[in-house]
Amino acid sequence: MSDRSPFSLTRRGLLAGGGALVVTVSLARPLPAQTGGGGGARPSKPAPGSLAQTPRLDAWVRIGTDGAITVFTGKAELGQGIRTALLQVAAEELRVPPAAITLVTADTARTPNEGYTAGSQSMQNSGTAIRAAAAQARTLLAEEAARRFGAPADALGFADRRVTAPDGRSLGYGELAASLDLTVDVPPDAPLTAADRLSVMGRPLPRVDIPAKVTGGAAYAQDLRLEGMLHARVVRPPSPAARLTALDAAGVEAMPGVAAVLRDGNFLAVVADKEYRAVKAMRALAAAARWEETATLPGDTPLPDLLRGLEREVGTVDAKGEAGAIEDGPRSLRARFTRPYQLHGSIGPSCGVAVMGEDGLTVWSHTQGVYPDRKAIAEMLRLPVERVRVIHTEGSGCYGHNGADDAAADAALIASKLPGRPVRVQWMREQEHAGEPYGPAMMIEAAASLDGNGRIDRWTFDVWSNTHTTRPGGAGALLAARHLAEPFPAEPAAMQITPAGNGDRNAIPLYAIPNTRVLWHFLPDMPLRVSALRSLGAYANVFALESMMDDLALLAGADPVEFRLRHLEDPRARRVVELAAERFGWTGTASAPGFGHGFAFARYKNHAAYLALAVELSVDRGSGRVRMTRATAAIDSGEIVNPDGIRNQTEGGIIQAMSWTLFERVAYDDTRVTSVDWASYPILRFASVPDRIDVHIVERPGDPFLGTGEAAQGPTAAAIGNAIRAATGRRLRDLPFTPDRVRESTATG
Structure with a gap:
């Protein structure tokens, strides 16, 4: 390269x-x-x-x-x-x-x-x-x-x-x-x-x-090698509020190949001529550092209590008709759903490369926004923005705001101290898990009632959530900038209700319901650092919404697919629902005991791609293990450019959302994040991938492009939950559906 x-x-x-x-x-x-x-x-x-x-x-x-x-x-x-x-x-x-x-x-x-x-x-x-x-x-x-x-x-x-x-x-x-x-x-x-x-x-x-990815070629920022490049590692504070109080770096500076030890406030890094020497020096430097830690994390506070306690503002996302408080009764439902903090789980930890040349600073990064990242890095280094160039180089793992911008900032800061030499910063696995911005925890409280014809007549939907984007922007979005002796504070979070949505994304039902009220209970404070994770609030909101639709269908004595069609007026929405059900062979019942069929639908952001999904899974009541055997999706992304690309993205979205739904949850105590490896933060493995995923694309020649990449997340979680409900008779409302939760639920059923 x-x-x-x-x-x-x-x-x-x-x-x-x-x-x-x-x-x-x-x-x-x-x-x-x-x-x-x-x-x-x-x-x-x-x-x-x-x-x-x-x-x-x-x-x-x-x-x-x-x-x-x-x-x-x-x-x-x-x-x-x-x-x-x-x-x-x-x-x-x-x-x-x-x-x-x-x-x-x-x-x-x-x-x-x-x-x-x-x-x-x-x-x-x-x-x-x-x-x-x-x-x-x-x-x-x-x-x-x-x-x-x-x-x-x-x-x-x-x-x-x-x-x-x-x-x-x-x-x-x-x-x-x-x-x-x-x-x-x-x-x-x-x-x-x-x-x-x-x-x-x-x-x-x-x-x-x-081709380069499957043949071991140079495909990612992690593969980038420049002539004369130095390797750096950052010693991260062990917890969000930790403060560096003492450091004896003399022994590290004398280690073979070490070019520099850099400290600026709580920012601590070592630079060496070879990567493994940098790793060894980082470990020695970490052992030589003394930190003062403060308990700022939620510990064992139950998630609903935590989120309610952080609420500072309530915004109206949607209001139509007369949707006041819904009274409990034989034709009404009320439920609470939660989603934990979740990682991006990038297989390759974040990496950045930078060099300070005569013309200015050049940075190679797998950031999702080169211009915003340039602005933030320039502010951090107090450089004119035109003296910073950021070049996107693909990263190994992404879809959201992971550690890419931070690794780029690390490399830029270190390179600014060593002009003329390219500097490569590679994060370690525990740094990625503990330091990246997480997908925010969320809680949804939903209620609905049916009229005498088995149609939904009232609907309320309350969402508790942080903002889902703290991307650069300003320098305060970068870890390195926050850790300097003269730190850049994080920008305060503000609730913004827009058509695209944020924490409220997909909180408004696309279904025809005469009386609706949707509220966002906004949490400006973030006990854990959070930002964008693929689909933002749509993952949890569609999970809750489509779980409610299944339970309302049961209350109405209707088939879940027919019940959705009963409330859908958009012909394109109806088409994907009908197509997914037809190609799956939907009958409403599973083929054998212990198996369940589940269905879900959403239009991403209510103005992008339409996707309906039917799944079949089995539940082992003894172990609590859930195994999805097949999935059938129908998607309308507007005009098709590359049908294989649409299938790839839909299949990948289903698999990633499966992993979130069945396995993933950030763990922490009152001071530190504790899920810092794949053992403490398990993800979906190959053995759990469905035997079959079929994706059927609706052709829309001449129509505008609608996008594909985030259409499957919410429907996947809901379809899995609905299939577990069909297989066990028990509704799970707290993500993820770990074996322990499934086993406990079925044991009390």
């Missing part, structure tokens, strides 16, 4: 593009929104996707005079296959094979600022922008070729990066591009390829990120 060494590149050289048509580019939106090269009124149609913030064509697509095509995205490859899908989108509109395109992903020196890669929005935002930009670039090529050929633009053909006239004459993209100005805005109505003429989109394409 020496081609990424900063020593052979400069910002000016990077922006020049080495012979590309465009040698300077502004990624910021100009004040007057323009189409083409001239002025004029703003277009009446809104710019699609990320074009609204970055309308310039050359920010997305560039064509060199040699015909080389480069496409840029501010989104990052996290393992979701976005590189492959974006290549397909661009290739479709440029009429070239995907392999003919070089794709540059999130890099603050080269790509648009698209914020975070989060919320299943990469295709909605970046995919839509790239498709429109590529379509406009093709249009400009065609217009220039038509001018030269004296032929109608719609009579021209495209192949092998050449435009061909009806009489056989042809011109290469590079020849045409030399006469074009691509420093123009992409019009909102750029002419996209019609759905019935697609040849690249909608077809499976092997993921371009997979």
Whole structure:
């Protein structure tokens, strides 16, 4: 990976593009929104996707005079296959094979600022922008070729990066591009390829990120090696409130290969010439450090009591009709559900690499937001933001705000003290488990009643939750910045109720219910550090909501699938529910004693992908072990770019949510997090993977992209809970469904 060494590149050289048509580019939106090269009124149609913030064509697509095509995205490859899908989108509109395109992903020196890669929005935002930009670039090529050929633009053909006239004459993209100005805005109505003429989109394409991963190649930030690189390890405070009171580092400084021992307040690190020497020195430095610890963690406080005690504000997420307090009665239900703090559980602990060069600081990170991370690192180091460059490099394990930004900050801080030498910081497993931001604990109290026709007439849903995002941003989001002698405090959390949702994500039922009230009981204080974990609050909220739907179906004497359809008016929602039930062979009853079938549905964020899921599982009453044997999902993600990618993401989402639902829970006492390895924080192993997962995709040619990556989390938890209920007759409402909890529940049933 020496081609990424900063020593052979400069910002000016990077922006020049080495012979590309465009040698300077502004990624910021100009004040007057323009189409083409001239002025004029703003277009009446809104710019699609990320074009609204970055309308310039050359920010997305560039064509060199040699015909080389480069496409840029501010989104990052996290393992979701976005590189492959974006290549397909661009290739479709440029009429070239995907392999003919070089794709540059999130890099603050080269790509648009698209914020975070989060919320299943990469295709909605970046995919839509790239498709429109590529379509406009093709249009400009065609217009220039038509001018030269004296032929109608719609009579021209495209192949092998050449435009061909009806009489056989042809011109290469590079020849045409030399006469074009691509420093123009992409019009909102750029002419996209019609759905019935697609040849690249909608077809499976092997993921371009997979070969290196399965062959042991250089695939991750953890694999990055730069010439002259030093290895660093950080000695973390043993608990959140620990304070370093004494340190005798002389013995560590004398160890072989040690280049430096760095201390700034509670930030403590060692740098060595080789990685294992850094590990040995870290352990010696930890033994030489003395910390004063303060008990700040919840200890054995029951989760409901903890969350109620942290409530400081209540916000109304939704209110419709007359949904006051629901009285207990024969046609009403009331239940409480909890979700514990949970880890990202990244298989590869976080890693960051940085070098302080003459032009400034360059950082390689698997952050999900290179621009926000750059801002936070610059603030921490008190550098002008333009002197910091952050390049996304894929990490081994992600989907949310794990330790990536913190490892990048560690590397940046250490590299700033050792200018000219690349510094690699690799976290240890116990540091990742104890130091990363967790998915927040949550509690939901739901109540509902049925009318005389077996339909839900009243619904209340109360959510207790922290914020689900403390990403950078500000320097206070970074552990290293918090630990300095002059620390940057964490920004105070604020409740924000938006259509996309946060802790309240998917708390509003998509079902037709005349009287509803949804409240978010906001917890600004965080006894454990928390932030975004895949799907945010949707995982717990859909689990609670869909568990209630099953119990209400039972109360109404209805089949769970039919009961959902009874309350669904959206035809696309009905379609995935019907398709999943049909392909699963839903009958409402399991095939044998000890087995249970469960069903669940959600539209992610209530405006993204639709997903319905049916599962079959067995419950061993003696051991409490739950074994899912098969799962059938139906998903509607809008227009399909890569069907294999949609299946991959849905299958992976089901498996990850299975792990959360059956195994995962952060453990702590009153001072320290104690689940610091895979023994104390178990995750799903291969033996527990279902025998079969089938994913059926609803085709929606021409429809907007809806995103896929987070659609399965909530429905998986609910479907598992509903299947356990069917198998045992007992409803489990506290996640995870560990063997002990299942055994205790069935023993009292």
